[in-house]
Amino acid sequence: MKRDDVNDDRLEMRVFVPSMLVLAGVVLPLILFPDAGGAMVNAAFAFATGKFGWLYMLAGLSTVVFLIGLAFSRYGNVRLGGPEDKPEFSYFSWIAMIFCGGIGIAIVNWAWVEPIYYLQGPPFNLEPGSAAAAEWALTYGQFHWGLTPWAFYCLPALPIAYSMYVRRQPGVRLSVAAGGILGRHSDGWAGVLLDAVVVFGVVGGVGTSLGLAVPLVSELASTALGIQPSLMLDLGILAIWTMIFGASVWFGLSKGIRILSDLNVVLAIALLAFTFIVGDSLFMLNGWLNSLGKMANNFLTMSTWTDPIEKSSFARDWTVFYWAWWIAYAPMMGLFVARISRGRTIRELIVAELVWGSLGCWVFFAVWGGYALNLQVSGALDVGAILSERGIPATVGAILGTLPLGGLVIAVFILLCFIFLATTLDSAAYVLASVTSRKLSGYQEPRRSIRVIWALILAGVGVALIQLGGLKPVQTSTIVVALPLIPVLLLLTLSLMRWLKEDFGTQVQADHLVGDPAE
Known part of the structure; x- marks a missing residue:
């Protein structure tokens, strides 16, 4: 199968216009009628997670099992490209871009405080604050940020990469990757609708990240600079982020996103290493090993626990919520x-x-989560009380204040926050530019003008929602989108398997089988 020579990197209005209409149709009512709009979104979220929690759980376990089976199958040797295609980036940079694009600012919030939430409201109806609750506190952090989330991320990447580099089909969009099942309909209204929903999911996902990041950095900056949190401070922080990720997306993959991701990983490793050295290292190591063992022994139980008899809210509030969150991010x-x-x-x-995605998250929870949990159980700092009374940003600031060189650590942590979110935002702008380009091949980058347009749109949405306090409903509505995305992920999986069987079903697999069966 030869490469399609007819590529077109112009803006695809058939996708761009419906995408903007979907975005406006959700965001504008939330801005104009925040109370009614928020209530409707919350009702939809309660319905999706309450009635279909079992589906999210089943989707998570099924995705992990499928990908492990695919990796060990003969199709695992299929190369995503032709004979002339070599990896575009070094292994370190490739892993760095995958990790930073997928996790972003969220982990620097939750790694510190999530174990404390579990300690205060543990699973399996355990006594809050008990020794058993403390052990499960670290275990569930590893679970919610481990294999299943990264499996959700990986699943759509395979058919999309196969479509671009093996089938050589123009168009970096989910609708094109679903062509193995949709056929000619992938270029019709069904494909346009699918891509429009993806665009909304990406923009809403960025809203989720902004909702976590801006209050955190604002709180830390106000403490470090001795100023009061304000709308102007929030907007100033957002402006700095826009300049960073705007410049990154302007320079593209190799000169922008790759460099920022590499810097992000190095800075994160340095701050994690500092915390590990100055903290109770033995507690962190024992806690990590113990939690990994508990997760390995109970992975199937944790993946299917819906608590149908006592009907506690833990599974719905945490596991189902997280699975929906990861699914919403999966297309991007x-x-x-x-x-x-x-x-x-x-x-x-x-x-x-x-493996590497999960391991990266586990290190954050082992070190930062372990450090915070040790402060709580040792009595050095009542992290739970601060979390209950003042929220996540103030709690993270209080934990950082217990470290030696607290002022310097907070400054470095703020820098890490800026870079971490910027790597997610530049990835989002790049993806949005690709989805709304006409017939972009996997060998092209979207036009700079389209990349910048999306960078400005993301910044504009952030400004409007921060100013009007509408971030929470948009975050929630994004997660509601995850419910219809479950059958979309199934569609992409079936498309990939059909293509693999058509292209390689009768061939004997070599150790490094090249991915273009026609050459």
Whole structure:
């Protein structure tokens, strides 16, 4: 199968206009009628997670099992590209871009405080604050940020990369990757609708990240600079972020996003290492090993626990919420990871996400989560009380204040927050530009003008929602989108398997089978 020579990187109005209409149709009512709009979104979220929680749980376990099976199958050797295609980035930079694009600012919030939430409201109806609750506190952090989230991210990346680099089909969009099932309909109204929903999910996901990031950095900056939090401070922080990720997306993958991701990983490793050295290292190591063992022994139980008899809210409030959150982000991550994975095999991509992605998150929870939990159980700092009374940003600031060189640590942490979110925002702008380009091939970057347009749109949405306090409903509505995305992920999986069987079903697999069966 030869590469399609008819590529077109102009703006695809058939996708751009419906996408903007979907975005405006959700965001404007939330801005104009915040109370009514928020109530409707919350009702939809309660319905989705309450009635279909079992579906989210089943989707998570099924995705993990499918990807592990695919990695060990003969199709794991299929290379995502032709004979001339070599990996575009070094292994370190590739992993760095995958990790930073997928996790962003969220982990620097939750790694510190999530174990404390679990300690105060533990699973399995355990006594809050008990020793058993403390052990499960670290375990559930590893679970909610481990194999299943990265499996959700990995699943759409495979058919998208296969479509771009093996089938050589123009168009970096989910609708094109679903062509194995949709056929000619992938270029019709069904494909346009699918891509429009993806665009909304990406923009809403960025809203989620902004909702976490701006209050956190504002709180830390106000403490460090001795000024009061304000709308102007929030907007100033957002302006700095816009300049950073705008410049990154302008320079593209190799000169912008890759460099920022590499810097992000190095800075994160340095801050984690500092915390590990100055904290109770033995507690962190024991806690990590213990939590990994509990998760390994109870993975199936945790993946299917819905508590149908006592009907506690833990599974719905945490596991179902997280699975919906990861699914909502999955299309963006699938498109981005597919674009940077040319020349890798299917097995390499699965290992990169499930193993290295999970390991990266586990280190954050082992070190920062372990440090915070040790402060709580040792009595050095009542983290739970601060969390209950003042919220996440103030709690993170209080924990950082217990570290030696607290002022310097807070400054470095603020810088890490800026870079972490910028790597997510530039990935989002890049993906949005790709989705709304006409017939972009996997060998092209979207036009700079389209990338900048999306960077400005993301910044504009952030300004409007921060000013009007409408971030929470948009975050929630994004997660509601995850419910219809479950059958979309199934559609993409079936499309990939059909293509693999058509292209390689009768071939004997070599150790490094090249992904273009026609050459």
